[in-house]
Amino acid sequence: MRAPLRPDELHLPGFHRIEVVDESGSTNTELVAAVRADPGAWPAPSALVAEHQTAGRGRAGRSWASPPHASLIVSTLLRPAVPAERLGWLPLLAGTAVVRAVSADDGGGPDDGAWGLAVKWPNDVLVRADSPVTGLGGYRKVAGILAEVVPEIVPAGGAGEPAAVVLGIGLNVSQTAAELPVETASSLALAGYGDLDRTALLAALLREVAVVVDRWEAAGGDPVTSGLADECARVSATLGTRVRAELAGDAGVVEGEAVRLDATGALVIRTAAGQERVVSAGDVHHLR
Template structure:
């Protein structure tokens, strides 16, 4: 490799961050020609603005089926909740989106999908990377770096047409301390992961998502019957802590996070003795109080 290769952003310019093997991912995840499992296709692109935007556009145009997976080696316009930016060096993380069409689940239960994805991502990474993971309600993935909780991933759910939801996931895998976008961010590498090989990590996360989505869908989206509500609560670092939920209009609610209710809302027990549920769509920030 020449210096010019590195300056030009060659796909081999950082040998510690090899490209994903798209063909091997398809062989591992797409079963029986797209039948018999969730995933119908896995596509890997070198660079795009946002995998969520791309997959929503494909779904809206009728050019994507349920189980389509779009992965980017680099995202230039990745975003989280409330259009917050998500940037990382090429091939330093997992940036992907999945199209789901839960036709048999009542729409009012679709709000559980980002929480379901959080459970799936945390479960898959705990197994494959060997790191302790936790979830900050509603959709942040936390790891422990030098004894402190750090955000290493996030999830964004967006509607796609009348019957679809695109779940976008961003995970910091091999970011070094000097590459973190903000000091309170983290990565699997900084958390002591046993591997930063993104191929097995992505396979583990997608298989976990397929498993949890299948359970939830089979239960008609019932979070209790599917085990999702219990699993989310067990892995949620927010529960048991006193937090301030900052709401639109400069309003806020302070209380101990005591539960996640059947609608996926965080229930706060306030000093006034009120149990106040807050929904993800109503939250601007959720901070320690």
């Protein structure tokens, strides 16, 4: 029997509201709608957590569901005080926060490679696997991230307040192989993390998200001066590998080595001809 979350242990410093519900179609969809309807009821940062999600949304409109009490499904309302062109870093920072939270819970840390977690550009967290699969190499997907700017009718604090962003994170914790939808997915339990306490892990995750966003804001959204660009690079499964990027909107394919992230969080790929192409949106496949 999988244990439910313990909401009374989720009173985290800095968070104004953490709401846990039994079921949600999509926590991102519901939180976006709630913020639009009543921005004052969801001051930043706040979070909506679901024990069971039936119609989760990923990037490019992909949908997924999760068994009850098997995942961490959380959408966080943020108002990052950074230039709008830097918001592309948010999924990468969230992925780094996932790595840090799981590593801390497992007794490791962001520089300890023993835990085998890594971030795939732009919005997935991967875990090491014994056998390779197409597109991911020796990894499986353990978490997905979706950041959405909220199209508010009236900003909560007036025209000068930063835009609201809903950051959704879905982390597979205790799923068995039979409960996963595709062979490219995994869970922390399958990866050998054992019986993790989801409440403690959720608290750690929310704290890490708050820490990286605070550092990012303090540097005016500059990932280099904040040190976050280096941290993202250290946990990246994409940088330094050969990749094929299928560009958004059927705009073609770019293949080459993923060499760095630019100031906006876009992926820079160096082709075999030595040309550097900047990819801001698309599906990236790791090539063996």
